Amino acid sequence: MEVSINMFFLIVTALGLVGSTFSWGMYRTGFSLLHSAWTLLPFLLMPLIFAIGNIFTESLPVTLIRYFSWSGGVWMGFIFYSVLLSIFYGVCWLLGRFSQSPNLAPNAAITIFFIAFLGTGLGVYQALHPHVRRITLRTYKPLTRSMRIVFASDLHFGTLWGRRYGQKLVSRINAEDPDLVIFGGDLVDRSLSFVMREGSMDALRSLRAPMGLYSVMGNHDLMAGTGEQERTYLERMGIRFIVNESIPVSSSVWITGLDDERFGKKGYEAPAAQGSDLHIFAEHEPYHVLEASQKEYDLYFAGHTHGGQFIPLNLITQRLFALDHGTQAFGNMLATVSTGHGLSVIPMRLGVPPEIVVVSVEPIKK
Secondary structure: OHHHHHHHHHHHHHHHHHHHHHHHHHHOOOOHHHOOHHHHHHHHHHHHHHHHHHHOOOOOOHHHHHHHHHHHHHHHHHHHHHHHHHHHHHHHHHHHHHHOOOOHHHHHHHHHHHHHHHHHHHHHHHHOOOEEEEEEEEEOOOOOOOEEEEEEOOOOEOOOOOHHHHHHHHHHHHHOOOOEEEEOOOOEOOOHHHHHHHOOOHHHHHOOOOOOEEEOOOHHHHOOOOHHHHHHHHHOOOEEEOOOEEEEOOOOEEEEEOOOOOOOOOOOOOOOOOOOOEEEEEOOOOOOHHHHHHOOOOEEEEOOOHHHOEOOOHHHHHHHOOOOOEEEEEOOEEEEEOOOOOOOOOOOOEOOOOEEEEEEEEEOOO
């Protein structure tokens, strides 16, 4: 499995090298300082730094890997927008040729550079500033009191997110004074050994919730083949994994958790919600939202999509899922798909900021 993950990053790196070369050719028409051929070298170096930061996680110091992952990832985001916006450059180049306006394409290249640069900068800023999204569910379920649920998905501890990130996450969650905390999978990005080497997740030991801490498995938790080791590691910290089972977390609240859709165990049939208790359905990838509604669950939680992570990829996730992010009622069930608190590969958010979700469940007195 590690070979296939590395192959993915090699393919992305190859695309980055092609995109960087193309972008250099476009930008040098607008910036005279790029006219020398040697200026192509930094454009080629950055995708290689990206590759080193994501492939050699076990053999280099943590600080160096983190620097390479961030700088290389930000560069790849910049190149993504540069190539995407090159359509505008191509149009200007054609118009310049036919209208005999030689400055049209160079001016377009300069404009694209600043748009891509500002978009990337804003994306990094949004990635570093998660917000709290608050929801209220009023229910006739006979709860003895109101309760507060914190849902946090896609933490992605790893080469991009480490110890300080974990400390801030724990502070945000504990500040909400939750009764129950649910994690939506992808707690670890890929390399559990890298996370354990740094102690990135040690802060999770300080989480406090009277009704407990629970999690489902995500594709990143399982894709490297260390899912059971991660489960053991985190359950020692007090996080209980719910994998293809339904368990009571209090006298009146149940959680049903599904294994990951792609890498987890198949064949589990989630039970229908029964009785007057509050029933919560949690999974990583939001594939069973309609099924959970039909089985009369009260609350549904999922993550995985990142809401597309940055514009315009959100247009793809909107077509793939019945709910790619946000909160929506499906029958009598309130479904929430989180954009996630962390992210993977490219450290940018644009248009879909990171979040934790706080659900206040308020019983209605009859």
